[in-house]
Amino acid sequence: MQAKRLKSAAARSAPVFAALGDQRRLRLLARLCSGGPGSITTLSSDGDVTRQAVTKHLRVLARAGLVRAVHQGRETIYRADTQQLHQAHQYFDIISRQWEEALARLKNLVEDP
Numbered sequence: 001m002q003a004k005r006l007k008s009a010a011a012r013s014a015p016v017f018a019a020l021g022d023q024r025r026l027r028l029l030a031r032l033c034s035g036g037p038g039s040i041t042t043l044s045s046d047g048d049v050t051r052q053a054v055t056k057h058l059r060v061l062a063r064a065g066l067v068r069a070v071h072q073g074r075e076t077i078y079r080a081d082t083q084q085l086h087q088a089h090q091y092f093d094i095i096s097r098q099w100e101e102a103l104a105r106l107k108n109l110v111e112d113p
Contacts, residue, residue: 013091016064028057029061
């Protein structure tokens with residue numbers, strides 16, 4: 001049962017990890033989390049990246065379920081959606097527990113005469 005649960009958690013978390021594997025997308029999400037919702041214009045205002053690139057990165061984040069887009073008039077406002085991040089965190093918790101258990105078993109084997 002644990003293996004099935006882990007496989008399911010990995011499948012749900014993989015798109016999140018893939019989306020966050022890019023430094024620009026990670027910074028965009030961090031900006032949305034700390035600064036609140038923003039439009040393409042707002043999110044590309046630092047001049048570091050073009051509006052087209054920001055749009056592309058936001059689409060990847062949206063497909064991973066990390067941002068939500070809301071149309072307001074002629075603009076699209078993007079906001080962070082942290083539910084997928086929480087699920088990815090749960091996956092890391094499972095992996096962490098497995099490693100801790102494995103290391104404890106190894107320690108017992110090494111220290112036991």
